[in-house]
Amino acid sequence: MTTAWLVLAVGDERQHGGNDGYDDDPSQHYSWDSTVPNHADLKVGDVIALWDKKQLLGLGVISEIETGSEVKTLYFCPVCKKADFKRRKRLKPTCLCNKCGAKFEEPGSKTKKVTTYRSRHGEKWMDGRGLLTGPQVRDLADSPRSQLSMRPARWEKLRDALLAIEGTDFEDLDKSERQPGKDTVRKPIPGGHRMANVKTRQGQPAFRKQLLKDHGQVCAFTGPAPAAALQAAHLYSFADASEHHDWGGLLLRNDIHSLFDRGQIAVNPDSGVIEVDDELLGYPAYAGLHGNAPLVSLRPEHEVWLAAHWRSHRGKQ
Known part of the structure; x- marks a missing residue:
């Protein structure tokens, strides 16, 4: 814990x-x-x-x-x-x-x-x-x-x-532009606050809790990981659907989730294996996923959503 x-x-x-x-x-x-x-x-x-x-x-x-x-x-x-x-x-x-x-x-x-x-x-x-x-x-x-x-x-x-x-699942924790070891001076970024209407995802904590119950502390593509590093990833656009569909999500590590949402990591419905975008093949951590099958048991519903995700991001290639 x-x-x-x-x-x-x-x-x-x-x-x-x-x-x-x-x-x-x-x-x-x-x-x-x-x-x-x-x-x-x-x-x-x-x-x-x-x-x-x-x-x-x-x-x-x-x-x-x-x-x-x-x-x-x-x-x-x-x-x-x-x-x-x-x-x-x-x-x-x-x-x-x-x-x-x-x-x-x-x-x-x-x-x-x-x-x-x-x-x-x-x-x-x-x-x-x-x-x-x-x-x-x-x-x-x-x-x-x-x-x-x-x-x-x-x-x-x-x-x-x-x-x-x-x-959100704290994706901002991964968006650091700092350069360790370099003592640089940067131009200050204007700060302050403004009033804004924020759209929130209702039911997100319960959705993640259910995924942890279904799969344990396991990233579907990379394997066991601390719960704090795992995000509840929808296999479809939640912004469009606004629903938490049964078997419509998997637990993914923070960085994997971000790349999955961009379509740079996807599951080929014909072969059933993970395919990684060419841009990522220069990074061993991601290149090692290419050609591997997901590490959790997939239900037919998962496969339907993953196929739709593939078509959405890779169908025009």
Whole structure:
């Protein structure tokens, strides 16, 4: 079962234990240290969803966790010696202790050697700004009333909440144009928000759940895969039909699904084997599929839909 983590990323305002904050870049990396509860529980392969208390910022899959150590300055209330206080922007005295209620201008301080962590998740990142509100994100945590900055959650619950809004299977996680290893400067892309009417796919989570029940965690063309990497692929145009037909779908790995929708991967109804577009034959992962039979048992209904898909994309070749 894939683990998901809801983590707070509020820039310079993110503090724990009265420290000086963290240098987060939500779409690329997230930093924390051993003073934070759950600090050692995040693992490579976990889903990390970042939010800023007001809304979801986005989510990615952790590809690497860098660890190190440093001597850190920690601050505390001079009255009760607890680190649970906040610096106020407009009121004086500047600091207010959440434990004893004391107000003070300068906190006490001490140094401590800590283990540092930084997740790398930019390779599989999907922007999620505006998709879920802060309260909606909070409700997805295993303990919604928790005040921790790093909270465990069930990936299935987060996934279904987003699928109900977007009607997608997170294809945006694969659409990265970053170039690892190159320190380049890019022209900023204009941002912001606009109001839009979004058409959602009703019944998509149930459709995927049924496919997982029918076939297990298996991509029909490439074989066993983690559930988080599998998408419910319609064998016909859902945009045109707007129905989830019985036996009208298969589980496909994210990248395979995208190429299948484009017709670059298809099943020849005459031979019953997978055929790969010439453009893909230069990639061993896809060339290896060419001429193979699907790896799940197909019903007659599947074969009818796959034949229609073939004719739609290959019939004019």
